[in-house]
Amino acid sequence: MKKIFLIVFLIPIIICGCQNDKEINNLAIVNKIGIDIENNKYKVTIQVIDINKSNDDSQENLSKSITYSALGNNISEALNNINLKSPKSLYLGHLELLIVSEEVAQNKMDKISDYFLRNSNVSKNFTMLVSKTKTEDILKVLENDNSFPTGNILGSVENSSNSDGTSSNIKFIKFMQDLLSEGKNPILKVISKNDKDKLTIDDIAIFKNKKLITFLDGKYNIAYNFITDNIKSTNINYKCSDKNYIGVNVTKSNTNIKSIIKDNEPIIYLDVDINAQIEEVNCSKEEDNISKIRSEVEKEVKKMIDDVIDETKKDINSDIFGFGENIYQNHLSFWKSIKNDWLDKYYPNLKVKTDVEVKLDNQGSILETVR
Amino acid sequence: MNTKLDKSIDKIIEKVNNITGKSPDVTIKKIEISNTSMATIYIETISDSEQINNFILKTVEKEIIYDKKITSKNILDVLFNSIAGASMKKINTYEDLIYYLFNGFAIVIMNNTKEAIAVETRRNLSRGINEATTEAIVRGPKDGFTENFILNLGLIRRRIKDPKLWVNEINVGKRSITKIGVVYIKDIAEESLVNEVIEKIKSINIDAIIDSGYLRELIEDDKKSNFPTLMSTERPDRASQALLEGKVIVIVDNTPFVLIIPTFLVDYFHTPEDYYQKSSNMTFIRIIRFIAFFISIITPAYYVAVTTHNYSSIPTGLLLNFATQRQGVPFPGFIEALIMMITFEILKESDIRLPSAAGSAVSILGGLVLGDAAVSAGIVSPIMVIVISITAISSLVFSSVDVVSAIRTWRILFLFAAAFFGIYGIVLLGIYFLIKLCSIKSFGKPFCFPFAPFNFNEQKDAVLRLPKNKLTKRNPLTAKKNLIRYVPKRIDDE
Structure with a gap:
């Protein structure tokens, strides 16, 4: 028994040989x-x-x-x-x-x-x-x-x-x-x-x-990160009046991609849930409205996302967001039938429905505004 | 073999002189009274001459010299009844005479009686009760065992006043005739364990037991493993805690170190103080001790593995730091670690053996010359000094010298494994180490209990130390009867 034990321990030592030991x-x-x-x-x-x-x-x-x-x-x-x-x-x-x-x-x-x-x-x-x-x-x-x-x-x-x-x-x-x-x-x-x-x-x-x-262009990077769910935090600003901007800070973002096949056409649903807080408001009182800010930010993010998807569809035809991967994972048989035509035929005409929802966690309320 | 005493006291005195070789401390005092003669024999160095004066000579003077009725026939009986000695024996053989003589008794012999009286007049040779020096604690009793058997037993009895605390006395050693006491609580301890301990001690055939270390080596089950399977302690509170767990305590005369049977690995991670302070705080300290155990075994090996084999397993910043510090060091990391480890052991050993007056010189030489100067001379890298220091300090968390020595052995083995095979070697030896550790038995009990075999209930007092109202039961592996230790008071009882 003891001999077997010894052999079991000696074998890995003998067969591994001298490794590449070198002082750092x-x-x-x-x-x-x-x-x-x-x-x-x-x-x-x-x-x-x-x-x-x-x-x-x-x-x-x-x-x-x-x-x-x-x-x-x-x-x-x-x-x-x-x-x-x-x-x-x-x-x-x-x-x-x-x-x-x-x-x-x-x-x-x-x-x-x-x-x-x-x-x-x-x-x-x-x-x-x-x-x-x-x-x-x-x-x-x-x-x-x-x-x-x-x-x-x-x-x-x-x-x-x-x-x-x-x-x-x-x-x-x-x-x-x-x-x-x-x-x-x-x-x-x-x-x-x-x-x-x-x-x-x-x-x-x-x-x-x-x-x-x-x-x-590098400006599309934020939208790319929104779609691929890689946003850890970011800032979004939109114009509320002529020269004035409202800025919110995104603290959390969660993106869900869902693919549905309808009439042999894939449709992609993008659900983006954003948690944000108001950081800076430079507009007049009428614009200082929570629900309005929310809808404006939603619009802004949706625009960013749609822009970058359109840009890749135009003449690049490269599926950098992995929509195809999502179809492959969820609709394997369908994917097998369109696999070869995906980038040339289907991707340029792909319907992407973006839905952005913003939650304003910290509304940044202050008693008296400076304006 | 028992030789009866002779009639004539002159013959007895002659024989005693022959046996003891006329040692200068064997004192024989002959007294002539009315019609007969008597003598007291005692050993000056271990008997108290004042007690002999008080107990024997004064009684002889009072009872016999002035009382004319006494004849030489009943004189010994009269003495036996009137001497106010604590412990007295009538003896009639030379073997008994010599035994009691060398145990500090005074022997009274009388002409024409063929009998002798042994009166206990033992001199108190022990030092007083001092603080336990090897196992220091912050909060808790400060007394420690001494070299005196009776005193040690008393220190335990003072803590456990239970009549079920039984002591079995055995004399071991043909020349030393050392008193060994096997102490246990009758209605907690496992009977077969107690018997096993007594049998093992009785079967020892050796000339002398000088310290409990002798005894431990002779009765230990696993003589090959370098982990101490029997704990020796200097603290009466630790011994009492062990007794209450159903363990057996072995007190050896002439040594302040008492053995605890059986001992588990976790016992070395515990101190008596763990039970005197808040449980949550002590749990933290216990976890620190376990971390220190692994640090002290593996750190040098891991450092060598990382700098010679597995560079990719550490962050780039750390790698660069190591590499920069190792620039210009002439030895490979393995040799460097070995040099530093041996240096540390030499320093530690010399610090222990040196008289305390010279101790500061060693620390100056060791700390400044070997640490600082060796680094600036480029013999060792600063990081190696850090590695060896953290290793050494971690191993000193354990008060037991035996554990520190065992850790040292494994540390060097791990270092070799790492030098040749890197982290692969450490893992391989680590598996071997664990198997080896788990195969140790201490008086038939698994050494790694309660981890292997795993016992869920005992986890409450292993790495963790739960509050006392959770620790209601004794260790089931050692305690066999009366398992309940503590009955928490329920609120609805009131």
């Missing part, structure tokens, strides 16, 4: 990767966090990064070529940002994803961005970005998607899910560099059939 100070922790195409080869640019201890123990030194780049026929070859240049071995387990150039996103998205999906030592939870300019240039700007440990740019993506819904922090794993799922097309945010070496994240890159097809 001998690792080059890759933080950001950019992928371009140059001379029909991939040009991979990586940014490694410099962990060399300086004599004075100030925190500033922690945020230094070193940039390497190399060419290769595929991602792993390029990374191997970088490894030859770097004094430490590359470690991608803490990758935080992957930027692909427009050219890569248009043609090679499925090919480069394979490396990141297949390799067990690579983190799957990094943010993805598309760049209209060369990614190498953008990473050069980020090299001087001294916030620690995530770059400024990542922080701003995260912040704007969490606090006002004007952006979306799309992680690699989410992107791959959308890319591979039936009836949904992924989006990515676009990073661009202006003349003064400032980086902005604004536009939305829209994918169709695993390829980048076009860009959508």
Whole structure:
């Protein structure tokens, strides 16, 4: 009995072999990767966090990064070529940002994803961005970005998607899910560099059939987040009179998508429930009316949502909201019959019925108004 | 084998001298009275000569010298009846004579009688009752056991004045003849357990029992495991609490450490103080103790695993922090941890053995030189100093030296597992550790009770400490009769 016990415990120890043990100070922790195409080869640019201890123990030194780049026929070859240049071995387990150039996103998205999906030592939870300019240039700007440990740019993506819904922090794993799922097309945010070496994240890159097809203006992002139920909080302002606005703060938003098949035509019902509170009222007393504010906000949100759906229907024809996915999940046999014509025939004519309901939790009542 | 006493006291004195080798403390006082002669024999170092004066010599003077009626025939009977000794025995063999002599009795012998009287004149050799030094508590009784068997028994009796508190006295050790008391409450404790303990102690054949540690090693079931399966305590209140749970207490003469049989793992997480303070507060402290237990076993191993194998299991910020601090450290993390752990153990050991006057020197050397200077010299990373400190401090939550030692052994084993196989190794060894722990038996009782085997009712007083009106029953594994401990007063009774 004791021998069996010993053997059971020895087997996993013997067969697992010596794992890849390396002290952390001998690792080059890759933080950001950019992928371009140059001379029909991939040009991979990586940014490694410099962990060399300086004599004075100030925190500033922690945020230094070193940039390497190399060419290769595929991602792993390029990374191997970088490894030859770097004094430490590359470690991608803490990758935080992957930027692909427009050219890569248009043609090679499925090919480069394979490396990141297949390799067990690579983190799957990094943010993805598309760049209209060369990614190498953008990473050069980020090299001087001294916030620690995530770059400024990542922080701003995260912040704007969490606090006002004007952006979306799309992680690699989410992107791959959308890319591979039936009836949904992924989006990515676009990073661009202006003349003064400032980086902005604004536009939305829209994918169709695993390829980048076009860009959508960044103003549609809030509506996109409303439909995909990703709003954590945001602000909505509407004009109440000539130059005056009323602002409400959305504290909670819940979206339900329902699909119904009627006469062989799919109809999508969008139910958006919003909890909001009044933040600022600049209008005259007649406009300061709870039920009126409610209906106006409802109208405003409905308009935003309808606008972005119309925009994707017009000539993009990409189902970025996952309406097809909803039909696939609820009406499988119907989906099988329309699957091939979904984006070309059905989506442009899809009926979407939006219903927005706003609850004003905190009405922001004050005894005497200033006006 | 019993040799009868001789008639002549000169012969007896000669034989006693032969047996004891004329030790200077064996005092023999010969007195000639009217028509016969008598002698008192006692050992000066363990007998009280003032008591001998008061009890024996004065009586002899009063009763015999002035009373002419007494003949040499009945002189011993007269003495036996008139000596005001607390404990007296008539003896007629040399074996008894030697036994009582070395237990602090004074022996009175008389010519032509073939008999002797043993009078208890034991000198009080013990120190007074002091505070228990190894198990400090904040709120609660401060007294601790001493080296005196009778005093220790008295400390328990003072707490439990139940006539059912029975004591079984056994003498063990051919040379030491150490008094060992098996204490239990007759109508709570399991009879078979009591018998087992007594049988085990009786069957010991050893020359001397110097401390209860000797006894523990000899009667322990699981001699291989490094977890102490019998708890030793210095606190009478803890011993009394154990008695009320139906456990058996073993008091050994000449040591302030009393054994509790059987002992469960959770007992080491409990202190007597848990029952003296508010239950909710003590529950929190108990949870802290369990956390400290795991911290002190696993922390160095986890740190090594994370810095050499499983870098992806910690946040990026922390990884960078570790990596930066490890810059320029010449040793691998595993060796670094081993160096620091051994250094700490050396420091701790020297601090215990050192006379207290030199203690501060050790703490200065240890704290400043080894901690601070080693870091600035780049031999160890600052984070390693933190890891080893938190580990060491956590293990010191346990008052029992035995548990601290057991934790240390497993900590090093876990460190090896982590160095070679990372978190995978920690999990693997963790499973082995749990199996090993759960297979330990303390006098036939599962060591991990009430977790394995699981007992829902006993969870009230394991990790948690519920209020006393919820703890109405004794531990069913140890207590067999009179299970109800407390009957809460109902409002509708009034």
